[in-house]
Amino acid sequence: MPLVQTNRLHKFYGTNHVLKGIKLDVEEGEVVTIIGRSGSGKSTLLRTLNGLESIDDGTIEVDGTALVAGEGDLRALRQKVGMVFQQFNLFPHLSAGQNVMLAPQVVKGTNKREAAEIAREMLARVGLDQKFDAFPDQLSGGQQQRVAIARALAMSPKVLLCDEITSALDPELVNEVLTVVRRLASEGMTLIMVTHEMRFAREVSDKLVFMHEGRVHESGHPQEMFAQPATPEFANFIRSLH
Amino acid sequence: MAYQFDFTFIPDYAGMLGQGVAYTLGLTVFGGVLGIAIGIGGAISRLWKIRPFDGLYQCYVELFRNTPFLVQLFLIFFGLPSLGIKLVEWQAAMLAMVLNLGAYSTEIIRAGLQATPKGQLEAAESLAFTRRETFFYVMLRPALLKVWPALSSQLVISMLGSSVCSQISAEELTFVANFIQSRNFRAFETYFLTTAIYFGLAVMIRQLLGAIGRYAIARRAAS
């Protein structure tokens, strides 16, 4: 059974039907990249997976925790689904270490010493163990994003959502973040990403999902999809990338 | 025995209440227009450091913003006659409103002018505008539009604050209320009604100034 499963997912903004019956399966350890034009619903889909966007119909199930048309245990779901944002969203009043420690302490009741240990370990995973006491405004964008990844990992999520996590970065800082993601993928982390870094997506993804007008228009193995687009819309999309 | 509310006095005093409302609005409009004029002058002299006006303005602004309106009113009405300046009630009330609003407007408008983006000034300079041209064509209008909401809420605050002018017997709305309740012995009902009228005036002024602000922005967009 897939780790993440959505069925007949529908979402409206007022009268605007943004998700039109999404079915998406993600196996454990799989790296899935969602691509599409802006407005295709890709970010919205990602944000429904941990309840940041409510859904109007359908089901989401992650590792046995289910949301049915928006009803269900959000807190349990969110403990299984970590998220990294385009704008990092680090807590500016807390140091890097405290950013990572907060959720384990508050949500899981981990004591301070253990939480600090977890935080050190997670910061080491993203190569920032020496920045434990630095505050977000003392870090570069790339470093902030890596702390944000460590913060999400500290909750030991089953799956990590990455919402255009390099889009707000200066070009020279993109690679350090992608390197971290690449390593997570190779360690077997289940990842669902929305990204514009097409080369990176082709390289690390096991599955590519092309969204168009609120539907999964085409999906499959990235190399095959790029080599032989099955739909004119996806072919157009590829052409517009160059 | 339960208290019976009685609002039957309203028709008898409607005309008087109307006059009170007009007086209050008069204080507000007069204070607002002259106050903003003073504010523009003050903001200019503070911004361009025109001596000695900038120093005088600073003292004036700080003094008026850090003392109660009621005390300013008493000083003008009861105190100035000692210096040979005798003002009747409405004159004292007007003067206090103008000076008080002038002090707040100076601060508000100055903040708006200071927020003019540097690029705008450099652009004006590169077009060889004089300082005066820059001020009138580049700085003042956008600054006023920007601080219009702040000026509007200050005007509402001052309108509500003008109720203490009743204390020097200026015949504004609260004075009328005091008079009515001394006649009908219905203090609570009278003050309740008066409070509701003030609330209505506050809403009305806010809407009206909001509409003026939107109109000014729309006109700017059109021109």
Add this chain to the structure above:
Amino acid sequence: MMTFSLWDILRNLLNGAALTAVLSITAFVLGSLAGLAILFARISKYRAPRAFAKLYIEAFQGTPLLLQLFMLFFGLSLFGLDVPAWLAACLGLMLFTSAFLAEIWRGCVESVPRGQWEASASLALTYGEQMRHVILPQAMRVAIAPTVGFAVQVVKGTAVTSIIGFAELTKTGSMIANATYQPFLVYVLVALGYFALCYPLSWYAQRLERKFHAPRTN
């Protein structure tokens, strides 16, 4: 006729100023506590407390403080309560303060970027935990300057309580002015008294404002 030396005038005014200070502090402290309750109602997840708090704030911000005091004074006496001036003054200013502070603080809470809510939600924090650990600590930082600034309005507001007979600085001034026939001198001294109480607060508020609005270095 009694004669007043300058020292007599000053001594009486200082007593009045002390009462003004005590009233200001009492109203500010109690008003802050009540304001916090109104704030939580105003930003609650539920509609009813939000609507109540909105109405409360609009009622106090849209009517004169003087009339609020009159309503309290005469309203309570309808219930047969004989309200002393000091109590009406404290209660009235407290309610007034709570409404304004709640509104100021709401602005501060709303100034915390949406991303902070989303990030803390994605980490499975509940609404209360988000508030306590993420939103309020940031909002408080922003709130300090306008809160100190509002303290000036509270001090000035206390002058209005002289009208319902509370013998603070303004009321004391009026009585002395009438007794000494030196209204100009007395009211100048009264004004200076308020200035001495308010100016340090204004100055401090401005300094805080500049400090927190300094361009961030990132």
